[in-house]
Amino acid sequence: MMPDHFTVIAFYEFKRIKSKFIKYKKQFNNFCNEKNIRGTIILSPEGINGTVAGLNDSINEFSVLLNKFNFNNTEIKYSYTKIMPFYKLKIKLKEEIVPFANKVKNPAKTGKFIKPKDWNNLIKDDSVLVIDVRNKYETKIGRFKNSVDPKTHNFIEFNNFIKSKLSKNKDQNIAMYCTGGIRCEKASAYMLQEGFKNIYQLEGGILKYLEEIDQKNTLWEDECFVFDNRVSVKNEMSLG
Template sequence: MNHWDVAALYRFAGIPNAHELRQPVLELAESLGLCGTLILGEEGINGTIAGPRSDLIVLLNKLGEWQPALANLAPSWSESNVKPFFRFKVKVKKEIVTLDVEGADPRVSVGTYCDADQWDAVLADPDVVVIDTRNDYEFKVGTFDGAINPKTRGFREFPSWVDDNLSPDANKKVAMFCTGGIRCEKGTSMMLNKGFETVYHLKGGILGYLRDRDAADSKWQGECYVFDQRVSLKHRLEQGSYSNCGGCRMPLSQTDREHHQYERGVQCGNCAHLYSEDDRVRFGERVRQQQLAAARGEDHLGLSAAALKIKRQQARSLRQARSAASNR
């Protein structure tokens, strides 16, 4: 299939039977040939899934039937000309986006939602502190004019950054944004609990803003990193120019791919020193197998779950090392 509809969605809503939903959701999604990830928890649902729109709607409707708190989900829709995910996964977690702050619950308290026009006005207000709540490597792909980069390696680090850099007395107005809206929405609840008076957040996140804006009328600079095979998106949610390194999984610009140590699917200038020659041979063979699978019109599922876990840990360690170096 050369066309995939992509639905990014979340909702903070009480789901007491999240564990019971996992298997029927997984079975239905697999029977429909969908791919992506859904996270279920007592506080709601979060995820991005892909497939034919009609089949995605079947799943979304079923979610509402099985759990009324999930009725009428309104995803942010985009498209892809490559399969965005290798398989379909359903995870059950304590938090649908991990912040690790007791009492941060958008169902109880939440900041002021801003649509695209309102957000532009917020950005123009010199009294507002605008914060990018995403990870450091996401910020470097693109962000809003004047936004602060907390240089976090994960959302769990955001509360400590707030405690160290902001205060309710000094910062009367705070605005936050993230990819789809879920991180900043939960972040606003935390900020209000800390005593911040006025907290704005971008409704629908960056993806909603880019969907509604042409580049000429936008305050966004660069592209938006996404956690799927498209890697980045531009205005009107068109395919971006970034790719992921086959070794460390960091997003790479065209300039990064022109680095003398870059080898497609194997390594980039950030990670070339981390791998042995045996590693590079294995990575090269993986690229060859991917090419053969594509020629046969088949999916290449790649590494086993255990190997993928190790690879993600390696990529996380590299991001942490780069972030620590940039903070010196």
């Protein structure tokens, strides 16, 4: 039995699906309305990105549907809440599942993934530059100790930060993190494309770290902003 009434999943996968994403919109819409699943799903030729909530059995069936559509490597983060965190279902068709200022030739060619259990050891190394890829509103709520805040208004501006602040760091070990991992994948793919050599990213993002690392061992400070009515969550995915 789940500890709370609703299951919330945040998920994404970079996968070339071309024109199929238009067909998927109708199928996701029909399924989610039938199962009373709410949230936001973004579909594009480069893949899928979303956060949805519903009863646990319905969310399990939704995960099966993702596999049916050949999203077999989808990064999924789970949390639980007593209230439905979304007012309605929104399914959007976009050119990109996460917009970036520059063309990323191969979003699947990313930095090295670091599992949450290994993340602390990496960022404790003084030679590693730790960068928060999120915007300045999100970083005000919480971030990892000693991480760099680019102070951006949105993810598109992160490209300017790379060019203006990191051009001399192409040989340095750089560890990046974001809420669920998707922005780091896009940013790390671009940075590798631009000649950066040693890029690492937190697998599953902050949400997976908070899910797996207990309060005693965490290096996370304060809360993590989430894109639903809960506003933020804390260690072990408790409500912020």
